[in-house]
Amino acid sequence: MRLIGVGMGPGDPELVTVKAVRVLQEAELVVVPVMDAGEQGRAEATVRAHITHDRVQRLVFALDDRGGATPQRTAAWDNAADVVTDALRTKASVAFATIGDPNIYSTFTYLADAVRERLPEVVVESVPGITAMQDLAARSGTVLCEGAESLALLPLTAGIDAFEEALSHFDSVVAYKGGRHMTAVRDVLARHGRLGTAVFGAALGLPDEQVGPLPAEAAPYLSTVIAPARRTSRGGKL
């Protein structure tokens, strides 16, 4: 009984790996997280763009960590873990399709933990996926890091001070989940003289994609900000 977290990339169905496609195709069951049972999520859209079988099951739960562990959220999570555990008792392999990479801020981490509690003998595996940071870098023509530069990645749920500290200690800084904090993020970047080179992205690879300078108003929760390293002149490095 293998539980395999499969990275689906940020949203563009082409940004999944060849391995992810094979694992999804071979899995006895593919579980996809959705906010609402009647709605196809990003992960499912990418799954269905590649597989030829119909062994796909939707699991309803909140995909982000806004709002903390309310009784309703906890119940949905418990139910999700029960459903996956039950499936694993009769199936050799269950794939869980997760946006981005299953080991980077993924709900797969929590699901795997909960399933391990229920079924200690489960074998947990994962298949990496392209992260939003990488997709935004490509779509905006931004170099994330080069040479001896360092890169910091953190969610704005860690606080605006953590973001500012990262800007002080690291060359390039990437912040996730900053949508509602956009004004504070802009202020900090401006204070560090880095607002002009910073790049914002949301809904990457989807019809409502946003890529460009940081918006002045609040933005979607699942957004990405890249503050690239200060670099003197580009070119002439060869």
Next chain:
Amino acid sequence: MRLIGVGMGPGDPELVTVKAVRVLQEAELVVVPVMDAGEQGRAEATVRAHITHDRVQRLVFALDDRGGATPQRTAAWDNAADVVTDALRTKASVAFATIGDPNIYSTFTYLADAVRERLPEVVVESVPGITAMQDLAARSGTVLCEGAESLALLPLTAGIDAFEEALSHFDSVVAYKGGRHMTAVRDVLARHGRLGTAVFGAALGLPDEQVGPLPAEAAPYLSTVIAPARRTSRGGKL
């Protein structure tokens, strides 16, 4: 005239994206970096696992930044930029296949800069690729970051002090290119009480793959160390 940096992932030919395969297949020319003209590099092996044409050209230059800009290295780099620039004058698209992700510590950054100097009207694009950090996390069952944790990524060429500072300020820390500094890396991790949970990887997805605890002796230059965040108890988070 488009120059497209295409991420090939860390070495396992299955860890390229569906988009990368399409772009490589469609490109009028695919350039692959090699250390020696008679030798197939990692990038070329992954390219050839997927494409059906033979529009592949090897470009000889050093793939890492050891040793600095010696006259020999600079000449090889200049030649590489000249070759790619000449190709772009007659071809609509030239793809440069690069290990990992083209915007994360990639030679593509330097190549694109040098080509822009020679051909300012070139359009530079990139296709993201799976990084060694992500592949090592998957192969070793390591969660890179969850919840509000921060992640720092840096090369050991930035110095062992920068690595130690990252351990002090960030939750999870990933160090690349630490092969020759393995003793110092072990010492720092031990001093921070984090040697026991740290994971080492080299040659991921290749026959001589190494995944496990940090080796006591010097290791390959292109290696990855993950020091995961301190986490109290796993499980029970749902």
